[in-house]
Structures are given as C-alpha cells and as structure tokens.
Amino acid sequence: MSPRRRGRKKPEEHHVDERWMASYMDMVTVLMCMFIVLFAMSTVDANKFEKLRNSLATGFGAVASQTVDTASGTVVPPELVDKNLEAFAAVKGAATASPENMAEAIKEVDRLKALQAKMQAGLAAAGLSENVEFQIDQRGLTVKLVGSQAFFEPDRPELTSRATRVLQIISPVLKPAGMEIMVEGHAANGITAYPSTWELSSARAVNVLRYMVDDGGIAPATIGAVAFGSARQVNDDSTPELMERNRRVDIVVISDKPDVVRALIPEALKLSEK
Template identity: 60%
Template structure:
C-alpha cells in the first residue's frame, strides 16, 4: 500500500522527490526588496517642492484630499486649439516665447533710455510678428514738412535706440513714409526714401550698427496710419519706422502674439 502511494506521487514531487517551488517565492521576495531599496534611494534626493506638488496632485486625483486647483505647469502655455499637436508644434511655441521675451527686453532697454533723457514722447514701440518697431512720429518732432533732414530731437532718439539695436545683432529695416500732397521732391517715394536713408546713416555712421545688418525702404504715402484731413493727422504719416527684425522662421514668428499675451497674463498675477 505504501509503495503505491509513493508511485502516485512520482515526478519528483513525492516524499522521495525534490520540490523546488519555494525558489520562485524566494526570488519574488528578493526582487521586491531590491525594488524597495531602489525607490528609497531615489526618494532620498527628491526635490521637496516637486514632491509636494506630486503628492497634492495625486491626493486630489484620487479624492483623498481636497486641495483645490493644482497648477504644476512651468513650461509654455498651449492654446486649446493647439492641444494634441506634434512635438514640432510645441517646440515652435517655446521658441516663440523666447523670442517674445528677447524682444520685450530690447523694448524695455529702449524705454528706459528714452525715459531717462525725456525723449519718450512721439516714439512708439510695438512688437508683432515681424519684430520690434520703433516709430518716429511727427513732422515737427523728427522731420520738417517736405524735408528729409533729421531734427536735433530725432538724432537724440536714434542715438538712444541705436546702441540697443547694435547689441542685438539683428537685421534692421528702416522704412520711410510721407503724407499725401505736393512736395519739393518728384514724388512722396523720393521724400520718404530720403528720410529713411537719413535715419540709416545715423545708425551706421554714429551709432555703430553694422552696415550689413541694415537696409532702407521707401513706402511713400502708400502705408498711411491715418487720413490727412488735418495737420495733426498728417504728422502721423510723416514718419520713419525702425524695425528690428526677428531672426526666427515664419512658423515660429506666427506664435509671437500669443506668447506676448501669455507673458502679459503671467506678469499680472
């Protein structure tokens, strides 16, 4: 009878066999211990601030603790319509934000210099997809009617923004404009071109802007910002725009306005 029992338990698992199933459980236990020590080691150098954000986020997600809105975002703000885009889209947003911050820094430096010398009046600084525009507005301030020569105030303004432009090492487009009407020149094209060249020469010859970085454009009266119904409105069309051009590709520059809005919102907080 006993011999039958021993035969039924054959295959190495009976009284005379070698049962090694305990090795599986032992190996599992060793693996768990190793993972535990690895996790403990990793946690020993954890960033306390990030860990606290993670703890609150997990607690809120599982409904264990009500901590309100948890904001762990520190990168680029993505518009709702851009959610789900590929990585290239996100990199363009990040580059646009950096470009916007760079242009804002240039703008702030110019505003500080102009303000310190009382020259901010009649100078408009704006940022858009092209870059940073410095608009010299007003015939009586920067140019006399039908004349291309810079006034003393115009030269002072250019000498403030010139060093900032030179340090940026960006391309510059000097764009001349003129009001409608009869001029001493054959057309408003020549007058606006002469004004742009006068600003360009001041930037290059007096303020050290590299010759290869700057060019002049004449728009004549083709790009009016107001109508010419009054003398005051006409003065806004007698202007020169100094445009510091962004060096980013067009697909990045397209996001600059959104980046500027995001930065403005963050600065108000």
C-alpha cells in the same frame, strides 16, 4: 486549251482594309485598364479607413474616440468649427503649435521686450519718450518715429536735433543684438518740395540709416532702407493731426527665428501679458 484562253490574266485579289483593328484593340486595352483601376479603388482597407475617420472626427471635435485617436495638438472645440475662416485659421494655428515652437516664441518675445525696455528707459531718462512708439508682432520689434515735425523739418529729409538724440539712445541698444534692421520711410500726401512722397520717404529712411551706421555703429550688413511713400497710411489726411501720424519712419528690428516660430509671436505676446 486554246492559246487565247491561256493568255488571259488572273483577276486581282482584293483585300479588306484591317487597320480598324489596331484602334479597336487600343480601345479594349484602355477599357481594361479603367476597370482595373475601378476595382483597385473599390478595395478599401477597412482598418486604415476607420483610423482616418476617427482621426478627422476627433480633430474637429465632433466625436471623442475611445479607441483610436491619431490627432495631435489641442482639439478644436465644436463651437469654433463654424466661425469665419480667418478666426478658425488663427485658432487652428495655435492649436497645432508644438510646445517647442511656442516655447521659442515666448523666448523671442522676452528678448524683444528686453530691447524695448532698454530703449524706453533711455528715452525716458532723456525726456524723449514722446513721439516714439513701440510694437511687437510676428516681424519683430518696430520703433516708430512718429511726426515729421519732431524728427524732420516740414517736407524735408534732414534729421532734426531731436531725431539724432533719439537715434543716439536706441542705436547702442540695437548694436550688440546683431539683428537685421529695416528702416521704413513713410510720408503724408500734400508735399510740395519733392516730386512725390516716394522721394521724400526714401530720403528720410536713408538719412536715418546713415546716422545709425556712421554714428550709431550699426553694422552695414545688418541694416537696409525702404520707402513706402504714402501707400501705407495709418490715418487719412483729413486733418493736420492725422497727417502727422502718417509722417513717420519705422525702425523694424526683424526677428531671426524660423517662420513657424515668428507666426506664434502674437499669441506668445498675449500669454506674456496675462
């Protein structure tokens, strides 16, 4: 063989790029997982499915199951199923209430009504029932001091003599109860002595709080004050009489029961009034 031929370099080998195989194998793996999941989802426990179907049907009053009934509470009547959501939610809440929670709610209503009765009796004996209103709801018991001219000077935060006499009667009733109290100040539009209704309603709420603590003996750790200005009016301000309803201070005796019990207070109140 000639030297020239022996010195020739071997041709370079060309390798095909095989990186596409990694992506292909990933895709195949994902497809396999998807089919496994689809297979698992298609395998239904017939026994469990039948129990679920009967439970849902019985719970909504559509079918009266004779064999399996896992629904708890009172079955919602079929005629109430298509009512508006708010009404249905109220019925559902009452239907699913446990007897223990409803019993606690009834006891709480009795306690709040007892506090209300004591305060009403004291106010009636002193001739101060006018302009003092009471309301029981899921928050607790609210004592409404309605009408600024009865409890405050016009556009002023100082308590009138009538206001102090009312607080002298209700404070001794609330003191031994030991419940949390929130004093909420409200005001009507059209004030002139203050920059806004926020300052006026705040000053009135704080003055009521200070009297109940300093002279009524309410523990400072159980009472607070908040101002709503004219943001939560019960009437418009079209007439002086309607404006008086918005000039008020609410003394809210907050229930210390769990939320599930407090939510049942309105229903328990209806039962107690029957």
